[in-house]
Amino acid sequence: MQELKLLELAAHKSVLFAGERIIDRYRYVRPLGRPTKDAILSVEQINHEQFEGGITAAAAHAKNFAGEVTVVEGGRIIMKTRFVEDSHKRKLFQYYEDHGSVFYKIPAKLLNYDAIVLLDYGHGMFTAATIPAWDHARYLCVNVQTNSGNYGFNLATKYDCVDYLCVDQDEARLATQNKDGPIEASLMALSARAEKVVITLGRNGAVGWNASEDIVYCPAFTDHVVDTLGAGDAFFSVTALIAEEADMLSLLRIGNAAGAIKAGIIGHQREVTKDGLCALLQAVPRTPATGALPDSVRQARLV
Numbered sequence: 001m002q003e004l005k006l007l008e009l010a011a012h013k014s015v016l017f018a019g020e021r022i023i024d025r026y027r028y029v030r031p032l033g034r035p036t037k038d039a040i041l042s043v044e045q046i047n048h049e050q051f052e053g054g055i056t057a058a059a060a061h062a063k064n065f066a067g068e069v070t071v072v073e074g075g076r077i078i079m080k081t082r083f084v085e086d087s088h089k090r091k092l093f094q095y096y097e098d099h100g101s102v103f104y105k106i107p108a109k110l111l112n113y114d115a116i117v118l119l120d121y122g123h124g125m126f127t128a129a130t131i132p133a134w135d136h137a138r139y140l141c142v143n144v145q146t147n148s149g150n151y152g153f154n155l156a157t158k159y160d161c162v163d164y165l166c167v168d169q170d171e172a173r174l175a176t177q178n179k180d181g182p183i184e185a186s187l188m189a190l191s192a193r194a195e196k197v198v199i200t201l202g203r204n205g206a207v208g209w210n211a212s213e214d215i216v217y218c219p220a221f222t223d224h225v226v227d228t229l230g231a232g233d234a235f236f237s238v239t240a241l242i243a244e245e246a247d248m249l250s251l252l253r254i255g256n257a258a259g260a261i262k263a264g265i266i267g268h269q270r271e272v273t274k275d276g277l278c279a280l281l282q283a284v285p286r287t288p289a290t291g292a293l294p295d296s297v298r299q300a301r302l303v
Helices: 002-010 054-062 169-176 183-190 231-239 248-263 274-283
Strands: 014-019 022-033 042-052 068-073 075-085 090-102 115-120 140-144 162-168 194-200 206-210 214-218
Touching: 002 248, 002 274, 014 054, 022 054, 022 090, 042 054, 054 068, 054 115, 054 231, 115 231, 140 231, 162 169, 162 231, 169 183, 169 194, 183 194, 183 206, 194 231, 194 248, 206 248, 214 248, 231 248, 248 274
Parallel strands: 014 068, 014 115, 022 075, 115 140, 140 162, 162 194
Antiparallel strands: 022 042, 075 090, 194 206, 206 214
């Protein structure tokens, strides 16, 4: 199978992952109802878990596929505490805590790595002063994320020259000021900044572009979602390892498989494994590439 051969190539690569450290804390609670004197929700804590998220979790997926993975942390350390309704694992609300900053140096010999993989969570590591230094990578893969802590201020347009750019639909629409139009318009606008561009669409799969194949769409591999946390990171982390060699359909299939597996995992309890990914790829038939997106996907609004 074509995808399996690509994953074998990853096993011989040395890659560098860079990004901010995020601590994800889950507090599992049982709702008790509304207090008599306040218009708030009262909950009882049942259990709790704490995970290394951010760049640590993203690199952990890659370590199951690549020959060697080096991790560089920088920027602010953020702890995100989520209160999760215990019986159905539904998130109720979250809050942020700033745990200081990590000073870092960009490695001097970036060309020693087969790929440099940047996960820009918008917590201060990648700025106008530091981004140009990463341009010396042999193959540069970038994921730029929007979250409630940086909404509207951390856009893919920070980067001018990327080999592989991967963002989700909301991030693509914000970066290209495309609130209501077809998502292909955002894809093509971002193509001016990267040789390969992928926009992940959640339950609707993913769409990608490169000059030799034009637009390619691939539906999602699952509609069973336990937890969306880190699904996009899993998609990007695994596909970044093979983006240089992969045709677009294979890239999207591998990414969708990684995202589907991660969506079935609570928090960062475990990583996407090579055996699990290969099994899912073999279970989902490879259909011819198509650029035709369902209308419900093309016109989805930013919410």
